[in-house]
Amino acid sequence: MAGKQQTDDRWRRYWNKTSASYDKQMRFYDRLLADSRPWVCAQATGHTLEVAIGTGLNMPFYPAEVELTGTDLSPGMLGIAQTRARQLGRAVDLREADAQALPFPDACFDTVVCTFSLCAIPDERRAVSEMTRVLRPGGVLLLADHIAGATWPVRAIQRMIDVVAVPLQGEHYLRRPLRQVQAEGLQVERRERFKLGIIERLAARKPING
Numbered sequence: 737m738a739g740k741q742q743t744d745d746r747w748r749r750y751w752n753k754t755s756a757s758y759d760k761q762m763r764f765y766d767r768l769l770a771d772s773r774p775w776v777c778a779q780a781t782g783h784t785l786e787v788a789i790g791t792g793l794n795m796p797f798y799p800a801e802v803e804l805t806g807t808d809l810s811p812g813m814l815g816i817a818q819t820r821a822r823q824l825g826r827a828v829d830l831r832e833a834d835a836q837a838l839p840f841p842d843a844c845f846d847t848v849v850c851t852f853s854l855c856a857i858p859d860e861r862r863a864v865s866e867m868t869r870v871l872r873p874g875g876v877l878l879l880a881d882h883i884a885g886a887t888w889p890v891r892a893i894q895r896m897i898d899v900v901a902v903p904l905q906g907e908h909y910l911r912r913p914l915r916q917v918q919a920e921g922l923q924v925e926r927r928e929r930f931k932l933g934i935i936e937r938l939a940a941r942k943p944i945n946g
């Protein structure tokens with residue numbers, strides 16, 4: 737437990753430090769992600785949880801009627817998200833929370849969203865399991881992230897990047913969130929992969945009788 741606390745503290749400090757420059761960095765990366773933010777957010781309905789919401793770059797793309805709750809490990813990121821919500825005139829319930837232990841009861845959200853963060857959460861299996869737990873039966877999980885590429889030469893390059901990126905940034909390039917989504921028993925309804933298979937976005941539904 738002490739080890740997990742130290743890991744959380746380390747990545748909280750990292751993301752707090754990164755928060756001020758995050759939006760500027762993402763202006764470049766968002767071009768690679770194409771229309772993934774609107775693709776994800778347009779499918780959100782009802783009471784929606786965005787896990788690891790960061791600075792709230794998805795906020796402008798949610799339909800007005802969505803009731804949004806956002807969590808993140810980093811108070812620095814959440815502070816910027818709060819300012820963005822105010823500027824957009826959107827009510828958002830923002831909370832500091834670890835994606836691997838969400839502070840919500842079972843089955844309380846209609847939609848759970850997580851974009852470009854499963855690559856950065858230490859135990860992504862636990863995080864997907866928590867997202868599934870808080871989703872109501874019939875609710876939808878919406879994910880977008882960079883994942884292990886479609887061909888071995890791409891994955892070989894990603895493996896080399898991982899050697900540096902995992903210890904320095906906590907960023908993993910060879911993850912496959914689809915496997916966790918399927919292991920949780922969710923039904924994948926839409927899935928798209930592009931940019932050499934590196935970018936994946938999917939919508940998966942929690943079975944009513946799961």
Ligand SMILES: C[S@@+](CC[C@H](N)C(=O)[O-])C[C@H]1O[C@@H](n2cnc3c(N)ncnc32)[C@H](O)[C@@H]1O
Pocket residue numbers: 747751762787788789790791792793794807808809810813833834835836850851852853856857858
């Ligand atoms: C690359 S940013 C993505 C932010 C945002 N989702 C987006 O699409 O721009 C990764 C985010 O994950 C958050 N994060 C990392 N580990 C986390 C954890 N264990 N629990 C909650 N948030 C975490 C970081 O604080 C950061 O805001």
